[in-house]
Amino acid sequence: MPRIFESKDKSGRNIYLTDERWKHINKDHPEVAPYLEEIKETLKNPIKITAYEFDENVKYYYKYFKEREKAKYLLVIVKYLNNYGFIITAYFVRYIK
Numbered sequence: 001m002p003r004i005f006e007s008k009d010k011s012g013r014n015i016y017l018t019d020e021r022w023k024h025i026n027k028d029h030p031e032v033a034p035y036l037e038e039i040k041e042t043l044k045n046p047i048k049i050t051a052y053e054f055d056e057n058v059k060y061y062y063k064y065f066k067e068r069e070k071a072k073y074l075l076v077i078v079k080y081l082n083n084y085g086f087i088i089t090a091y092f093v094r095y096i097k
Contacts, residue, residue, distance in 0.1 A: 004036070009043045009061070015078055015085035029091040035074060038063065039090050042076045048096055057081065058088070062096050070094060 002019040009015050017039070026033050042063035052058035061076040071092035078085040 005040060007040045007043055009078070009085060010046060010049070013080070013083055013085055015043055015087065017087045021087055021089065025090050029089070031092060032074070032090050035090075038065075038074060039076055039087070042074050042090075043078070050097060052077075055079070059085075060097065062093075065092075068092065 004017040004019055004022045006014060006016040022036075032039070042061050045063070046061040047064050048062045050060045050062075052060065057080045059078050059080070061078060063074045063076075065072050065074060071094050073093050073096060074090065075093045076090040077088045079088050
């Protein structure tokens with residue numbers, strides 16, 4: 001599957017964004033479309049990483065954007081398989097979970 005980018009997260013693990021997932025993000029969360037570089041930055045330097053309570057292989061990466069009106073946190077959701085991550089989705093939220 002074609003990849004938009006591959007990067008390393010804060011702990012040095014590889015994470016990639018596929019073309020299919022980028023299309024999903026643009027369709028369901030169009031406000032994130034101009035933030036591709038910020039998605040990479042969120043993975044490298046998040047202000048917080050939290051775990052998804054129903055799947056220990058899913059992590060939530062957060063980055064704060066003070067210039068945004070309401071939902072100021074970019075949330076990037078990553079799933080890890082065999083210590084390799086792929087982005088499931090990304091969108092803005094008001095609060096860190």
